[in-house]
Amino acid sequence: MLRALSVIVICGTAVMASSSQSNPPNETRSSSPATVVPQHQTSTKSTAIIGLDGVKEKTAGTLNVEDRKLCFVHSGTRSQIPAAAIEDVVTGEDSQRVIRGTLGTISMFAPYESGRALSMLRSKLDSLTIQYRDDDGGLHGVVFTMPVGAAEPIKQELITQGARTTIHTATNPNVDSSRQVAERGKQ
Amino acid sequence: MTNFFRITICSCLCALVSLAGPRLHAQRKDTEKIKASALKVEMIQSDQIALPTAFKVAIYENLLQQLGKKASFLHVYRDGDRDAASAPNLVVLHTTVSGFKKGSEEMRQVTTVAGATSITIHCRFTRADGQVLLEKDVNGKVRFFGDNLKATYDLAKKTSAVVSEKFSATGQS
Numbered sequence: 451m452l453r454a455l456s457v458i459v460i461c462g463t464a465v466m467a468s469s470s471q472s473n474p475p476n477e478t479r480s481s482s483p484a485t486v487v488p489q490h491q492t493s494t495k496s497t498a499i500i501g502l503d504g505v506k507e508k509t510a511g512t513l514n515v516e517d518r519k520l521c522f523v524h525s526g527t528r529s530q531i532p533a534a535a536i537e538d539v540v541t542g543e544d545s546q547r548v549i550r551g552t553l554g555t556i557s558m559f560a561p562y563e564s565g566r567a568l569s570m571l572r573s574k575l576d577s578l579t580i581q582y583r584d585d586d587g588g589l590h591g592v593v594f595t596m597p598v599g600a601a602e603p604i605k606q607e608l609i610t611q612g613a614r615t616t617i618h619t620a621t622n623p624n625v626d627s628s629r630q631v632a633e634r635g636k637q
Numbered sequence: 638m639t640n641f642f643r644i645t646i647c648s649c650l651c652a653l654v655s656l657a658g659p660r661l662h663a664q665r666k667d668t669e670k671i672k673a674s675a676l677k678v679e680m681i682q683s684d685q686i687a688l689p690t691a692f693k694v695a696i697y698e699n700l701l702q703q704l705g706k707k708a709s710f711l712h713v714y715r716d717g718d719r720d721a722a723s724a725p726n727l728v729v730l731h732t733t734v735s736g737f738k739k740g741s742e743e744m745r746q747v748t749t750v751a752g753a754t755s756i757t758i759h760c761r762f763t764r765a766d767g768q769v770l771l772e773k774d775v776n777g778k779v780r781f782f783g784d785n786l787k788a789t790y791d792l793a794k795k796t797s798a799v800v801s802e803k804f805s806a807t808g809q810s
Binding site: 499500501538540542544545546547558566567569570572577579580581583584586587588589590591592593 | 680689690691693694695697698699714715716717718719720742743746747784785786
C-alpha cells in the first residue's frame, strides 16, 4: 500500500515537473511586467554547462545578446563574451530528465523500478556551443543549454553582431548543426 | 656450520633484493619522468571521427580544469595563447579523436547495462619544436549515471593522470 502510494506521489511530481518545463522557449523580460513594451533584446533561460569563466558548471541563468556581447547573468553576476571574439557558434539538440537533481536521484530508488520509468520522461533541449579567443589569443569554449528553439535566434543575433560560424544557415533548425559538421567531415 | 652461514647469507641477500628492488625501480621511474614547466593544450582535432562540437569543447575545457588540479606543477596554457611562446620547457598536448560512440542517457537509466558513451583520444605530447615526447591513447566513458558529456570529464581526468604520472616539474627529481 505504502509502495503504491509512493509510486503515485512520484508520478504526480513527474507530471507537475513536466508541465512546469513546457514554458515557451523565449520569454521577454521587461522592467515593468504590467506594460507590454516591445524589446529588441530577449533574455532566455539558460544553463552554462561548462567553460564560462568565473561560473560554476551547470549554473542556471539568463542569456541574451546586447551591445555586441553575449551576456550570461546569474544571481547578480554578469559574464560577457564580445561577439567579435567568437570564432564559432554552433547549435545542437539534446535532452534531459524532467525530474533531475536530488529528487531525480531519490526517484532511482523508487519501488517496482518506477524510477526507471520516470527516466523516460524527458524534455528536449537546444545546446549552444561557442568558441572564442581572449585578449591573449587563448581559445575558450562554452556550452549552454536552453529550451527548444531558443538557440538558433541567439546564434543568428550573434552572427549579425560580428560572430563567426562554421555553419552559416541552418536549413532545418531542428537538425543538430554539429551533426551537419560531422556529416561534412565524413564526406 | 658452513651450510648454516651460506643459508643465512643467501636469505639475507634475497630479502635485500626483494626490499630494495621495488624502491630502486621506483626511483628509476621518477628519474624517467619528462621535465616540463608549462603545458599548452591544443584544441581537440576530429577530422576522421565525427564528434559534436559540444563534446570537443567539453573535452578541451575539462582537460584544462583537470590539468590545473592534477598537474599543478605545470603552467597550463590555452590553445593560441601568445604567452606560451616565451614559456621555458613548454610541452604541447595535441589530441585527436580516435573513437567515439554516443550512447543514450535514457537508455542507461532504463536498462543500466546499455547506452554507454565512450570517447577515445590519441594524445601526443611534443616539445615546442615538434619533437615527440610521449604518445598515448586515453578512453573516457560514462556507463551508468550522468549525461553524455560526463564521458568528457572521465577522459580529462584520465589524461591529466597520465600527465601527472609521466611529467615532473623542472628542477624536481
